[in-house]
Amino acid sequence: MKKVTKSGCHTLKPRLGRGQSVFFFALLAIILLSVAFVGCRREPPKTPSAATANYHVDWPTARGSELYSFYCLACHGPAGRGDGFNARNLATPPRDFQDRRRMAELPDQRLAAAIRSGGEAAGLNAEMPAWGSSLKDLEIDYLVAYLRSLEQVPAKR
Numbered sequence: 418m419k420k421v422t423k424s425g426c427h428t429l430k431p432r433l434g435r436g437q438s439v440f441f442f443a444l445l446a447i448i449l450l451s452v453a454f455v456g457c458r459r460e461p462p463k464t465p466s467a468a469t470a471n472y473h474v475d476w477p478t479a480r481g482s483e484l485y486s487f488y489c490l491a492c493h494g495p496a497g498r499g500d501g502f503n504a505r506n507l508a509t510p511p512r513d514f515q516d517r518r519r520m521a522e523l524p525d526q527r528l529a530a531a532i533r534s535g536g537e538a539a540g541l542n543a544e545m546p547a548w549g550s551s552l553k554d555l556e557i558d559y560l561v562a563y564l565r566s567l568e569q570v571p572a573k574r
């Protein structure tokens with residue numbers, strides 16, 4: 418077996434010169450300081466902005482809102498009132514999701530089932546597509562949370 422000599426160990430020492438290690442530690446210090454600085458800047462603002470002042474939007478609702486804008490807005494409209502730009506091409510206009518009284522008749526499971534399996538399976542117009550193969554169950558739950566949040570929008574009628 419090869420004997421590890423003292424000098425052999427010495428060759429394993431990092432080959433950084435003095436100037437290089439100073440540079441290395443300075444770089445490390447800069448990185449750590451900038452991480453700390455970014456951390457400080459991420460602190461929530463002390464006064465709520467106009468957008469968040471009136472109500473709190475939880476994570477499922479926020480994610481549901483994103484999914485809604487991407488998949489549903491065209492037919493259901495920007496605020497869920499059934500007035501999307503594609504709504505005029507539909508035989509049955511989608512319901513107004515802001516209509517609290519009508520929405521109260523529909524349990525979450527019923528909304529989720531309509532989203533997952535589509536209008537036809539839910540006994541509605543087949544123009545409502547089935548999203549079960551594009552969206553995960555969790556994403557459908559987020560969408561339901563978002564639809565429920567629309568009922569909270571103050572009436573503008």
Ligand code: HEC
Nearest residue numbers: 488489492507509511512528531532536541542544545560
């Ligand atoms: C191509 C147009 C279109 C798109 C896109 C669409 N929908 Fe619909 N949706 C409809 C129509 C039309 C109806 C109404 C069917 C009826 O009442 O017979 C409907 C009905 C529904 C219903 C059932 C409400 C009830 O009355 O029971 C829900 C819930 C719903 N849509 C959610 C969504 C969600 C969430 C998305 C996006 C993932 C979406 N829709 C995308 C057209 C669409």
